Amino acid sequence: MTARTTRRRPAHIAMVAGPIISHVLPSLEIIRELVARGHRVTYANAPAMADVVEAAGAELVPYTSVLPADNIWPDDPIAAMDIFLDDAIQSLPQLRAAYDRDPADLYLYDIGGYAARALAESQGRPELQLSPTFVRWEGAEKEFLGQLLELPGADAHRAKFASWLARCGATTLDVDDFSGRPRRALALIPTAMQPHADRVDTDAVTFVGPCLGARTDQGGWSRPAGAEKVLLVSLGSAYTRQPDFYRHCLAAFGDLPGWHVVLQIGRHVDASELGDIPANVEVRSWVPQLAILEQADAFVTHAGMGGSNEGLYCGVPMITVPQGAEQFMNADRLVELGVARRIDTDEADARNLRAALLELTGDPEVARRCAQLRAQVRGLGGTGRAVEIIESMLPSCRRRADGAP
Secondary structure: OOOEEEEEOOOEEEEEOOOOHHHHHHHHHHHHHHHHOOOEEEEEEOHHHHHHHHHOOOEEEEOOOOOOOOOOOOOOHHHHHHHHHHHHHHHHHHHHHHHOOOOOOEEEEOOOOHHHHHHHHHHOOOEEEEEOOOOOOOOHHHHHHHHHHOOOOHHHHHHHHHHHHHHOOOOOOOHHHHHHOOOOEEEOOOHHHOOOHHHOOOOOEEEOOOOOOOOHHHOOOOOOOOOOEEEEEEOOOOOOOOHHHHHHHHHHHOOOOOEEEEEEOOOOOOHHHHOOOOOOEEEEOOOOHHHHHOOOOEEEEOOOHHHHHHHHHHOOOEEEOOOOOOHHHHHHHHHHOOOEEEOOHHHOOHHHHHHHHHHHHOOHHHHHHHHHHHHHHHOOOHHHHHHHHHHHOOOOEEEEEOOOO
16 A cells, blocks of 8 residues: 655745845745755845845845835835835836746745735735734724824825725735735744734734744854853944944943953944943944854843844843834833833933843843743744744645655
């Protein structure tokens, strides 16, 4: 008798995202694992992301994006929403040129990847959103989004969105449903960071948590001999033009007994602007953040979702200095979770920074909460669970006999 086994035929899986590194990095380990399992993965993004995408094993499908390459966004949220919509409108014809002749079996897309959902719906193919940040919860329209809809320009934005949906081939024509309610989504954040997690539709959304890997392509980092404790200071990639803040950090943490400090200053600031560098501080324009956090005892962060996730994943107490966007909400949530202190930029002087560090790292309750949340975050399943869900959506995933065509 011929044995029956479960096999998965290699599939063509497409990922669509814009050239925003904080939206690309969270899902890269998923892409890497799909490729390792034998699937062909194409990744539609701007040519500037070629190295990042191809390092994960995916094939770049280049398209021109109108998203700001310097990651500087307008303060007006409606104007920012318009940029994402304009990007979808102009990128959809480019995606059709590539994928109408080579359709994917499944389309993965970032929260701003409206064109990917429109393309999948027009082709009758399954799609799955990979969300690097909050997902919508029941009641969000009244509690959060309603305020946006009252802003100047909101009505015009919705009218333009509805007009595009009516002509782009999408089958979901309601603006709110299309933009905010994916049929299926993976939330790449911990449930602990999700507002009103108990009101999220879990039939549509699965929280898999941060999908982090070894990131060997980013290089490693070794704790210096004699360093009793390690502090990482990083404001991410978009908010690094902060020489005054870095000088406050040098004054706060420089020569602090037992501490070794890694200070990431980004590409907009030169170390020469900071004055004398204390012997216990290493200043870098860029660092392999996860490699350091896995060995760190504390983290000064802007509370972007990526950094917040990594801090929780590594069980590291955080001093949050939020700079913009959702970072203020993230900072407050980390404080609520008992693993952080929030210091706004205008109060982030040497005295406050040092006091927060010593308070956090000397509190056994903070250590207990960090360990507890670390276990919770890792228990969500991460990359392995995400890939299992993705493969379950593939049309080619079925039981068949050995040797069957």
